[in-house]
Amino acid sequence: MTDAANTSLDAIDHAILDELAIVHTLVDPPPADLDERVCFSIAISNLDAEVARVREDVLVGSGARSAERPRTITFDSESLTVMVTVSITPGGRRRLDGWLAPAGPLRVELRTGGRSGDREHTHAVTADDGGRFVVDGVEPGLAQLLVHVDEPGVTVVTPSVVL
Numbered sequence: 001m002t003d004a005a006n007t008s009l010d011a012i013d014h015a016i017l018d019e020l021a022i023v024h025t026l027v028d029p030p031p032a033d034l035d036e037r038v039c040f041s042i043a044i045s046n047l048d049a050e051v052a053r054v055r056e057d058v059l060v061g062s063g064a065r066s067a068e069r070p071r072t073i074t075f076d077s078e079s080l081t082v083m084v085t086v087s088i089t090p091g092g093r094r095r096l097d098g099w100l101a102p103a104g105p106l107r108v109e110l111r112t113g114g115r116s117g118d119r120e121h122t123h124a125v126t127a128d129d130g131g132r133f134v135v136d137g138v139e140p141g142l143a144q145l146l147v148h149v150d151e152p153g154v155t156v157v158t159p160s161v162v163l
Contacts, residue, residue, distance in 0.1 A: 052077035103131030
């Protein structure tokens with residue numbers, strides 16, 4: 001008996017793998033904007049950033065007053081927690097109400113890619129002493145938060161999310 005792990009693939013193996021690739025593409029294709037999302041996510045200039053992770057992403061409330069319910073997203077990193085509530089304004093843009101913990105007047109940037117084909121925008125605000133900040137009039141699409149912590153050169157970066 002031969003050890004199958006040490007043998008090379010033959011024509012039948014390649015045919016099976018080709019068929020599996022076709023089925024996989026039909027059943028679970030990659031998102032059409034995957035390239036755009038990847039490029040957006042890695043396009044930050046500060047590569048020494050502290051990366052936050054999504055801890056929670058939930059819809060808020062019952063939606064009784066509108067068809068669009070607010071969404072609350074919480075990001076955690078070693079030095080900072082960022083919570084944002086995303087609501088849709090009457091014009092279809094997004095409003096982000098955010099809170100930083102620990103609280104402080106830190107500079108917050110929201111990078112957005114907008115809808116497909118739109119160029120990148122940065123909305124910069126400063127949180128108040130209680131860590132609260134608001135970014136209004138944001139186009140729907142990919143977005144990523146950058147929070148500049150008081151320590152020199154430290155920036156907390158969230159994963160990109162679709163607003």
